Amino acid sequence: MKREAPKSLADYSPLFFPGLMLIVFFVVPFSTMIAVSFFQRDPSGFYTPDFVFDNYARFLSLFFAKVLGFSLMLAVMVAICCVVIAFPFTYLLTKRPRKVQTIWLVCLLSVLSLSEVIIGFAWSTLFSRTAGITNLFVAIGLMKEPVALLPSFWAVLTGMVYQALPYTILVLYPALVRLDPTLLEAARTLGASPVRAFMNVVVPALRNTIVATLIMVFVFALGSYLLPQILGRPSHWTLSVLITDQAIYQSNMPFAAAMAVFLVLMSLALVGLTLLVGRRENAL
C-alpha cells in the first residue's frame, strides 16, 4: 500500500474529526481573541463589540514598557543560564550508557511535567526562613540566623531556570545524541584534550542548534506566569502575569487580548527565526 493522494471524499474522512475540533476549538477561539482585542471594555461585564485601537494604544505607556522590558530581560537571562548549564551536561549525558541516559530522561520528564504551582511552592519553601536553605547555612556556620530569600529577583530567576532547565536539556538532546562521533574522534586523534575538542569542535558544529535552543527557551520562559507571582514582588511581574491579571482580576478582556496578540506575534516571529536557523543547519 503506497502513499497516495486522496481521490474521493471518503479518503478525506479521517481528517473530519481532527480538522473540525482544531478549527472550532483552536482557530475560532484564537480569532475571537484577536477580535476582542479591538473591542471596547465594558466595566459592568466583559466587553462590547467595536473596532478601536485603544487597547493597543495603551502599549505606549511607561508602565507597559517597563513590564515588557523586564519580561524580555528575564527571559534572556533564563535562556542564557539554561543553555550554559544544559549544553555541556546534555553532551556528557549522551556519552553515558543507555541505561543511565534513560534514568536521567525519566527524572527530567518528571520535573518538566511538574505544575508551575508546585515548582513555585517548592522553591518558596526552600527559600523560606523556617524550612529554607539558610537553616543549612546556619548549621554549618556560614550564617548567624536563617533569613527568607524571597520575594526577590533572584528567587524568580532561580525558579524559572529550574522550570526551563529540563526543557532545555530535552530540546538539546536529539541534536547532541545524533552528533557524528567521528568529529570528536578526529579532534582527539590530532591531540586535542577533551575540553578543547568540546569547545573547538562540538560547540561550533552545533552553533545553530545553540541559537535555536536559546530562542526556544526564551519563548518558553516568556510563558511563565505563576513563578513571578509566587517568588517575586509586583515589580517582577511579567507580560504573562499582566495578561492573566487584566483578564481575571481587572476584567479588562480587550486589553488582555491585545497584550496576548502582541505576545503571539513576538513568539511567532522568534519561532519562525528558529525554523530558519534550523533549515540552514539541515542544508549544510
Next chain:
Amino acid sequence: MKQTFLRRLYFAAVALFLAAPLIVVAGVSVNEKQDLAFPPKGFSLAWYAQIFADPEWRKALIASLSLAVTAAALAVAIALPLAWFLWRRIAPWANVFQILGLAPFILPPVITALGMLTFWATTGFYGQPWTAVISHAIFFVTLPLVTLSLGFASIDRSLVEAAATMGADDRTVLKTVVLPLIRPYLVSGYAFAFVLSLNEYIVAYMTIGFTMETLPIKIFNALRYGYTPTMASVSVFFVAVAALVFGLIARFGDIRRLLGAMSSES
C-alpha cells in the same frame, strides 16, 4: 581520572539542583504538626491521608483525575486519525492541521488560556466542566500527535504493502498491522497528555477556575491563604505519579527514541 571526577561532580550538581526543592517539600510533608519546618519535627503520614480524607482535597483530586483521563483520551482521538492520514496520504495542505496541532503547545500557555476564556465566555458555556476537557485536549494534542507521527514513521512500509498484496483492505491493514505497531506510541502519547493535564494550571483556571478546583488550582488558592502541609504531600504525590508514568514508558517503550535519539540501536 580527574575528568571522571569533574563529570561526576557536574552531574551531581545538576541532580542536586533538580532534587533540592523536592527533597525539602518531601521533608515538610511529614511534619507532625502544621509547621513549615525542615528538617521535619516528628514524623507523620497524616498529610498524605488528608489528600483522600479531606472532602475538599478529595474533590479536587477527583476533578483533576477525571479531567486528565478524559482530556488525554480526547487528545489521542484527535491526534490518531490526523497522524494516520498524514502518513497514509500525500496531501501537502493537510499539514496545516499538523501546524494547528503543534501551535498551542509552542505558544506561551497564557495565550491558549485567554483564547479559551474569550471563546467560552462568548458562546455562553463559561464555567462548565466539559469546557476544560476540550480546552486541555486541544492544548495537549501536540503530545500524542508527535509520538504518533514518530510511531507511523517507524513502520516499515513493506509490511503494509505485503498485507495489501495479500488482499487486506485499508481497514484490515489498519486493524491488524498498523495499530498493533503503533500501540506503544499511542500509549505514551496518552500518558504524556495525562500527566501534563494533571499538572496544568492556567488553562484550567481560566476555563473552570471559578466553578471548580483541580489540584493545581486548589494548591494555588490554598497558597494565598497561607501554608498547609497537605500542599506538600500533594506535590510529592504529583512527582510520584509523573515518575511512575514516565518510568513505565521507559520500562516498556524506548524513551530515548521518543525524545529524539534516531534509533534504538544508536
